[in-house]
Amino acid sequence: MPDMSAPTTYVLAIDRGTTSTRAMVFDRDGTVIASDQIEHEQIFPGAGWVEHDATEIWDNTRRVIGGALGKANLNSGHIEAVGITNQRETTVVWEKATGRPIHHAVVWQDTRTQGLVDELARDGGLDRFKEVSGLPLATYFAGPKIARILDHVEGARERAEAGELLAGTMDTRVLWNLTGGGENAGVHVTDVTNASRTMLMDLKTLSWDEATCEAIGVPMQLLPEIRSSSEVYGECKPGVLNGTPIAGILGDQQSATFGRACLTPGSAKNTYGTGNFMLLNTGSEIVTSDKGLLTTVCYQLGEEPAVYALEGSIAVTGSLIQWLRDNPGFIKGAPEVEQLAGSVEDNGGVYFVPAFSGLFAPHWRPDARGAILGLTRFANKGHIARAAPESTAYQTKDVLDAMQEDAERAGGRLTELKVDGGMVANDTLMQFRADVLGVDVVRPKIAETTALGAAYAAGLAVGYWGSTDEIVDNWAEDQRWSPSMDEDEVARLHRNWTKAISKTPDWVDEDVV
Structure with a gap:
């Protein structure tokens, strides 16, 4: 006989959007049980420049998780798995030991890498890396953003080469923090959809392309491990979801496609x-x-x-x-x-x-x-x-x-x-x-459905669906x-x-x- 005392369970998705962070709880029908959302500051240091405070965003992430659970009177025992979806190309570099960002996150809309893009295009044109990555050279993508941060923050490139820094898109940053960060050896992983938006991944092998990374100026030791979109990457620790597996990552548009x-x-x-x-x-x-x-x-x-x-x-x-x-x-x-x-x-x-x-x-x-x-x-x-x-x-x-x-x-x-x-x-x-x-x-x-797709990916990985x-x-x-x-x-x-x-x-x- 089934255990009638066992709680009804759900899947929680974290939606790290461009203007806000949301946490949404879904049931087996894909219905939203509860959600919470907080906007974050849009920072415009100059014409065409767009930044986010990655520390503010992590604080908001913790708050919305607690807010969504609180609204439905749930705790970690009710959550089978956590999925993450995110603004894909927004890029952050942080210290491995402390988790402190060395620079504001550079948002996907930011155009400050145009000079680097033009320089790279002089040898092979805008399609120089397209055969490998599927992407034209553009300010949109994450790889050149990482390179520019390293070149414009004093000492950053040397620290990256020494293994003191980590980089990633916002899914990677959230996962690393959820799994304990620097104090608890947080998991440094991204999924194939987000990796495919860096211009650094080979679409055929689903791995970082050494030649492209070298050409753009991104040390490979800085980059996260590439994994699938639906598998257990690690467990939340510590916090209100302590012990809950994080089992799905999809870039926001791929997540919406999956949820659709x-x-x-x-x-x-x-x-x-x-x-x-x-x-x-x-x-x-x-x-x-x-x-x-x-x-x-x-x-x-x-x-x-x-x-x-x-x-x-x-x-x-x-x-x-x-x-x-x-x-x-x-x-x-x-x-x-x-x-x-x-x-x-x-x-x-x-x-x-x-x-x-x-x-x-x-x-x-x-x-x-x-x-x-x-x-x-x-x-x-x-x-x-x-x-x-x-x-x-x-x-x-x-x-x-x-x-x-x-x-x-x-x-x-x-x-x-x-x-x-x-x-x-x-x-x-x-x-x-x-x-x-x-x-x-x-x-x-x-x-x-952006959050729903990430929930589906996480739930499939643990057998919820x-x-x-x-x-x-x-x-x-x-x-x-x-x-x-x-x-x-x-x-x-x-x-x-x-x-x-x-x-x-x-x-x-x-x-x-």
Whole structure:
């Protein structure tokens, strides 16, 4: 007979996002039982520079774990496993003995490595490392960020070569701290999805590439061990989760793909968060794009072969709304954007190109910068408010058009797009996306799936879920939007968008830092 005194158990996921840290508790149905969330400071030391305080983030991580458990009246005995998901390319270097960061974390949006990228591109161009890593040379990725920290913090490179420092993306940092840090020999590990975003990993061997590390200037002893996305890496110690296995790590966009049950070649999802990220599952095949898309690892479950993906990355979508709130003070909160946008019939000819960190996929123009175009005396706050979220639809179309050309080799053209993230709550915007994209847009019942994917990976590793079939069974459609706008009108809108983005490159030249 079953032990009726045994507690009902759950899986906890830590979502280390760009603007906040969340802890979420999930049950077997993938339902959120409890969550807690804390925003952290966005630090802007200079134009194009974005930093986070890694110590603040670790403090927030501990607080949200306790907050989520407290809200559901749970303790470590109720948690079967912990999963971690994270902003992928954000990079931190810290002291092995103390855990103290030697520099603020350099965020994925940061452009300060442009000088190094240009220098590396002189020998082989922007695709110099693409055959090995699947990635073009860009400020986006973690490897050059590590090299720059080592070169700009006094004594750091010497200390790294002496084995005194550790480096990693935020998943690595959180795992190391959860497993005891310096005092308890914390586990220094990352998973294949995060490693694939450094530009330092060989996609075929799933290991660090010595030649690439040497060329970029990253000592290999600084780097974490690369493991699968779903296995037991270690146990939490000490703290409220003491003894609980940490068993899943996925970069945030791969985690959302996994949580969306995009587990077959040809399936795709699009996440609307701080940025916008579309991933197309290509199965065990490494598909190289000549349309400006990235080749990346989608996930790997234990000893199973890795699953790969094509990705279109857009730097600024949801963070554009945050910028409107925090920088010019244009709005007091996100709901105000929807209200203002609804006060006008259309964008009034106004287009907002949020190239704050340059243009990402499929354009890859780091010299671009943001612009509002088409302004006349007719334009008002409503038109600008409408142009801001509309820009996410246009950027998505640029990526989708590129992906459709590659999709033929990975399961056929896309007929629908699963969406998730905070912005999908806006029904009007979802309909506009369907109109512009020309495919059905499908919102699931659980819209915030980034954390859910990490929970699934951790739960699968410890047997909480028996197979990926349960993930597929848990997915449920909430609402679907089909294209309804006149095709000529869509063509006109996108033609003007293309005209707008053509005005933004060549802005940065000799003032690159």
